[in-house]
Amino acid sequence: MNLFDSYRGLPGVWDELFDGEGRPRPGFGRAVDALDSRTALEFGRCQTLAERALLNQGVTFSVYNDARGTEKIFPVCLLPRLISAVEWWKLEEGLGQRLRALSMFLDDVYGEQRILAEGRIPRELVLGAKHYLPILRGSAAPGGVRIHVSGIDLIRDPSGTFRVLEDNLRTPSGVSYVLENRVVTKRVMPRTVDVARVQRVEDYPARLAETLASVSPVSAEESTIVVLTPGPYNSAYFEHSFLARTMGLELVEAADLFVDEDRVWLRTTYGPRRVHVVYRRTDEAFLDPEVFRKDSMLGVPGIMRAWAKGNVALANAPGNGVADDKAVYAYVPEMVRFYLAEEPLLEQVQTWVCFRDDDRQYVLEHLAEMVVKAVDEAGGYGMLIGPQSSAAERDAFRAKIQAEPRRYVAQRLIELSTCPTWDKGSGRVVPRRVDLRPYSLFGKNGAWVLPGGLTRVALVEGSYVVNSSQGGGSKDTWVMKP
Template identity: 55%
Template structure:
């Protein structure tokens, strides 16, 4: 797959010299013998297997578990750059929460004509059940995973907002633990911002959105079960927060109150951190065949007896067809200019956009509005003639189902591959937590496309992960001083 332009490298200048903030690490890295790095990588694999940080692969023999490949070369961000990114992320998530609250109340933004109402109200992610419901703190997206990439100039821009059940934070935490175990000497030397307080912030936020009048709330994490691909993360977060990991069968609703079944009888539940899509939450209200959810949960929720994070109906704001309007949301609700730009996006339901896209299909990336995980996507420069024709036909039939974006170069980072160190494309998913305040733990999940030239970082499509270092504001201690 060709990289159309020379990509921005996170660690190296175009000249090949290390960027200033990476110099210390890069010098160290170059001194490491290849066998040493290979041994460290094997050690990481063995540890991940033992700890069971694996994911189930759908469609393969039952019990097949795989590791998400972990690259031992970190992605490093300097303090100043992170500070800007952090501000931009907080701003964006504030606006998104304000937007969802508005949509489920007065719908001012629609009446102001900033977004076509049918875009929102006819969207399957819009949940009429939520209309008029007041939530504690007015927060809908308590946990947001905002995918950011660099454009050719090296500026961060947002590729996608994940406001339903964003996953991957356990890899951020486990990758860090792994790096500290493999290379403690690097942490002793560089001032790297810690990330391990994430579960504490999350737990505090979840407690803070308990229904009114509950002083010591019981929080649970609702998982689809041990065979879900993200089960490790669910179990991990529940353990880190010291809360019960529950499945739908462990919960029941009586008189609009949610309980869990314990060995000592029913126990009331106040806050549900759910890792289950809206559709599966309550078979009485959504998909009737779902056995993963809890019958009557929506009733308890609407009665204000239980809080759910993220709220039901947040998908209305992270749909790809709504994404182009997020900068407008920032202006509308916050009266500010967006600090983080969107990737330029053509909305194919618009005739002008469609005409342009159809004329330039082989240069662009076309995405399904409701697609996720890198499925249902056309990467123009890499597509065969047949694939291009197929998408042309699909777009003609249902233009409203697609958006298009330029083929981004995505930045690269040196990555340990079979042949040694080589540049591979990466993105970044920082996690933004909204409670009494909005918090971003300094770091995130860096995903890396391990195949040469590939721009697809999804783990289901051959992607791996890296540790993400945000350097402390203090200048790192010089080597000689250690």
């Protein structure tokens, strides 16, 4: 019996590989045939080899809520998610448009605030956002770029339409798993990847290095670029070290840097070396104890002064969090119309903002149908999935919404698309829900979208939560060549 012989999708749910009749979707025949040439037993062996390879490579993450502070191997399913070249081109166009609008919004809210003055977005919603930083008003980002790296989460609804679920514009993580998944897939199934004609993801580190160099206050040849990490106890430390190594850059902690005369310097055995670009993976709350948290041991005193003077570029720029606030998200289509005079190319999920009286009343009356999210939480935390909740859980969230309406938004539960996924327990392929995080780079030379991205999968049957911290895993994402 071949791998997909017993596979059946879920009724009323879009499957990423097969249509409702069980046929490979257009353009996927070659890849599906290559995958299906194995029996379930043979594929199970490949899956075991892939897991061992990732274990040996130390592909891990940490869960903050785990009291033991233990690192975990990032679960991976060797069965890929496929996306056609034509569909990917449409996503690239839509992501580029969205990033341009979000970039202009950030320049505006830290500048003239035209969109607020004209009432296109409620002023108090933006200025009251947790991650809006009023101290940055009037500041311009060195190099003219604020969103150097983004990870915009997408889902696909039952009609097959991609929709933006949320914007990650501060310190988006996960791209190292994209690159490592491809390495392991090619090692375990080399012929399958070749036969399927898949676009490359291996260029990402070089592209990221080029993006960072493009915003340096000096020429690329003269620039010193570093990756700033909070240290080995951070949940994404594997990624910090991976990216620094693959880009050929120094991985530094706060103690390795200092500021003198509004310039950033790196301590070396040969004496101080000027730093021009910092790819920071430290949350801005800890970035500079002179400006943010006074008790931070993870930041560099004075680095914000150096940034404000244009002497160092910080990627991503401080203050971006106001643009990926889950309540501000509801107004991104309006940003596209206001700044670009265009209609949005990407759909997004209908969102009720509890800050608005009518929206709040509707949400409270329909809690059992809604997914309620705290605007300042991530990783699947601070969330109520109404259709799967108890009456007590809904009552608790009702009280939270009434007490702090600005802190909550709600969306209807969308049947996320499924993708064939290996189930080790049963030794067969089963449908599991997925989302997609494409990674985009934005430098002086424009935007570039990595042809692939992180497909996250809910490994538990019936689950909608794909976050690694909540038991989710990942898949390689194969974008077909034209």
